[in-house]
Amino acid sequence: MAREFYRADRVADALRRELAQVIQKEIRDPRLCMVNVNDVEVSRDLTSAKVFVTFVGEDDPAKIKASMDVLSRAAGFLRSHMAKAIQMRSIPRLQFRYDxxxxxxxxxxxxxxxxxxxxxxxxxxxxxxxxxxxxxxxxxx
Structure with missing residues (x-):
């Protein structure tokens, strides 16, 4: 039997694609390394989303922590961009996690x-x- 695609899966995929572009183009912080958005997990009620990221070529824990802080602080900014790009009644809260x-x-x-x-x-x-x-x-x- 084919797997059903739930709305949360479609929202997660749309968020992943949009976040990858917006982070690359809009966030101008020297502490932020090159970011890969690996996965997005959206809760069933669409109120929160865990965004799993990695940083290209970065192994230093201090720089990773600084980059994660930048992303966490920019979550509201990114959420507002998602609201413009994705037609939904409400956009999930973004929680960034290092993958x-x-x-x-x-x-x-x-x-x-x-x-x-x-x-x-x-x-x-x-x-x-x-x-x-x-x-x-x-x-x-």
Whole structure:
């Protein structure tokens, strides 16, 4: 059965698209890094929205916190822009959250790469020793 699309899902998608554009074009604060709007979760009653963001190329926790503060302070400004862009009776309150899934994914990817490399180095030495023992057997025959 096909998944039904609820109004909250459609509102979340519209907010995500509009916020990505408005944040990039309208907020002029030097503390704000390049922002990616990863996801928006809107409550069923459409009164609040959690906006999950990441910052491109930024790993410093102090700069991330400063950027999050800028976004939190600009929530009212952004909400007023959303009211102009999206035709709704009321626009949800915006709550910005730092999305750590991409950071966690990079950490897991690095761990996997390290494990694969370690496995290759162990199997590589095992293959060399197996080749040497096979050569010894062939010499004896």
């Amino acid at each position: 750590e899934t991409s950071v966690r994914g990079q950490q897991l990817s690095a761990l996997i790469d390290k494990a694969v490399e370690s496995d290759r180095s162990h199997h590589g030495s095992d293959v060399d020793s197996q080749d040497a023992s096979q050569d010894d057997r062939e010499d004896k025959e």
